[in-house]
Structure formats: structure tokens, C-alpha cells
């Protein structure tokens with residue numbers, strides 16, 4: 001809660017910034033850092049549901065927001081990596097929110113839907129409900145471990161294992177044949193070894209089942225499988241054929257795959273990238289004011305912030321840092337980014 005400071009009690013950018021600052025004063029454990037404060041609604045003198053209170057007259061300005069925090073050391077290390085790569089961080093975006101902005105429609109975000117992002121190093125499950133990120137769980141196993149399993153079991157290099165996975169891999173062994181063979185270059189053998197499709201599929205399936213079972217246990221703790229939206233799978237590892245059917249078998253609810261529809265990006269591997277662009281492009285003025293991107297002067301007045309709820313339950317929140325450009329160059333840089341992307345794709 002914040003007392004509007006101007007003489008005529010008209011709420012300004014500065015008041016909005018101050019109410020955000022008051023929210024951030026709320027105690028965060030010393031080992032954690034605020035990643036993002038996402039405004040849900042403002043309340044002006046008891047009137048709720050206000051998206052942008054600027055220009056309204058009132059004496060009491062309250063804010064309901066989701067505050068997302070993460071471990072300080074991890075955030076520091078990620079920032080250092082990005083800076084060492086020669087990039088400047090403008091802001092951090094919570095990845096599941098970015099993906100949800102493209103992979104889910106408004107109804108799915110409101111009524112409750114699970115997003116499973118199957119990456120290389122990790123698989124994360126996030127629950128969107130009431131248009132907010134309500135729960136997040138990360139299993140530190142992803143597509144790269146599937147590749148590693150194949151490499152170890154078939155005695156082949158990681159490069160070969162990755163190629164074999166993409167060319168011949170299937171997520172459900174029952175649907176494959178042990179009479180279809182493909183050649184694999186094996187360490188210590190001069191001639192490629194013949195491996196059957198079913199054997200490869202069994203290796204892949206074992207890891208994927210383990211990942212999905214871990215996620216299912218985490219989701220069941222918050223009864224997320226009861227939500228009407230079901231599951232949306234995405235991320236590079238979800239490109240493996242059969243993965244949707246395997247997920248259906250294990251989670252026993254509706255599962256669909258999200259693939260970006262933009263030309264040249266029709267692969268779930270691009271879900272995060274396209275999601276970040278769309279999410280940042282869709283951020284409204286209030287978000288920028290809160291971030292202090294609209295210049296104002298004046299002292300921040302922290303007041304008790306008891307009305308700021310903390311609805312987000314984050315387990316192991318390791319979010320990627322992503323950058324976006326200055327407000328003025330914003331549109332331009334988005335176009336530039338997309339152009340670079342397409343150039344890379346067709347190189």
C-alpha cells in the first residue's frame with residue numbers, strides 16, 4: 001500500500017514506481033534475489049481490477065503482484081556468462097511466462113494448463129492458472145542425457161548418438177520393430193554395427209519415462225493434472241517422434257505439442273526464442289514504468305506492503321536471462337533480431 005504523494009492526488013508514474021518499490025521492500029531471504037515483479041492489478045481507494053491507475057485520483061494506491069525470486073549465486077553466474085559473451089542485459093524474463101505467451105491461448109492460461117519444456121539439460125514443468133505462473137518444477141534431465149545414454153549403451157560418440165537419435169529415434173518402443181536396422185559406428189569396431197530400431201527406442205523410452213514420472217510426482221503434489229487445459233509439450237527434445245503419445249500414456253490427460261508457426265521456426269526448439277520476443281513485445285506501459293524506464297524524479301517511499309501477495313511457488317527456479325533492447329529502439333531491435341535469426345537459419 002502506498003499513499004499518493006501529489007498535491008492534487010492524481011496518480012502519476014512516480015506513484016506507480018513507488019508502489020512497486022514498496023512491494024520490493026518485502027522481505028526476500030538473503031540468499032535470493034528478485035527476478036521479476038509482475039503486476040496483476042492496482043486498487044485505488046478500494047476500487048480493484050485496475051490495470052493502469054495513472055491519471056486517476058485517489059489517496060491509497062495498492063498493488064497485487066507476483067514476485068519471482070531466484071538464488072543470488074545462480075543469477076549472478078548467468079549474468080556474468082552473458083556479459084562475458086559481450087552482451088548487455090537489459091532485463092530478465094521468466095522463461096515459462098515467455099513460452100506460455102505463445103504456446104497457450106488466453107483461456108488456457110486462465111483456466112489452468114501445464115507447460116512442459118523439454119530442453120537439452122533440463123525438463124521443466126510450469127503451471128499457468130488465472131493468467132499467472134503458479135508452480136514450477138525442474139528435473140535436471142533432458143535430451144542431452146538421452147543422447148548420453150545412447151552413446152554409452154551403443155559404444156558410440158556423442159555426435160553419432162545425437163545423429164542416431166534424431167534420424168531413427170522413437171519414444172515408444174512398443175510401436176517400433178526389431179527387424180528394422182540402421183548402422184552405427186562403434187568404438188573399437190572397424191565396420192559399423194547394425195542396431196535395431198526397437199533397441200534404440202528402448203534406450204530413449206527408459207530415460208523419458210523417468211523424466212515424465214518425476215514431473216508427474218511434482219505436478220500431483222499441487223494437483224495440477226486436474227486443471228482443464230492438460231499439458232502442452234515443447235522444447236527441442238519434444239521434437240522426438242512419439243513423445244506426445246508417451247506423455248499421454250504417462251500423464252493420462254490431454255497432451256499436445258507446441259510448434260511455432262512462423263516460417264523457418266516450425267520446430268519446438270524455437271519455442272523459447274519466439275516466446276521471449278512476443279512476451280517482451282506485449283509488455284504494457286505499466287511494466288516499463290515499474291522498471292523505471294519512464295524517467296521520473298522523486299524519492300521512493302517504502303510503506304508497509306501487506307497487500308502484495310506472493311502467489312508463486314517456485315522450486316529450483318533456474319531461469320534463463322534474456323535481453324531486450326532500449327524502449328526507443330525496441331521495435332527496431334525486434335525486427336533486427338528476427339532478421340539475424342532468419343539469416344542464421346538459412347546460412
Ligand SMILES: Nc1ncnc2c1ncn2[C@@H]1O[C@H](COP(=O)(O)OP(=O)(O)OP(=O)(O)O)[C@@H](O)[C@H]1O
Pocket residue numbers: 118119120121122123142143144145147162165166169235236237238239240241268269272
Ligand atoms: N529432432 C530432434 N529429435 C530429438 N531430439 C532433438 C531434436 N532436435 C533437438 N533435439 C534435442 O533437443 C535438445 C535441445 O533442446 P532445446 O534447444 O530446447 O534446449 P535448451 O533450451 O538449449 O536447453 P535447456 O532448456 O535445458 O537449457 C537437445 O538435447 C537435442 O538433442
Ligand SMILES: [Mg+2]
Pocket residue numbers: 117118119120235272
Ligand atoms: Mg530451454
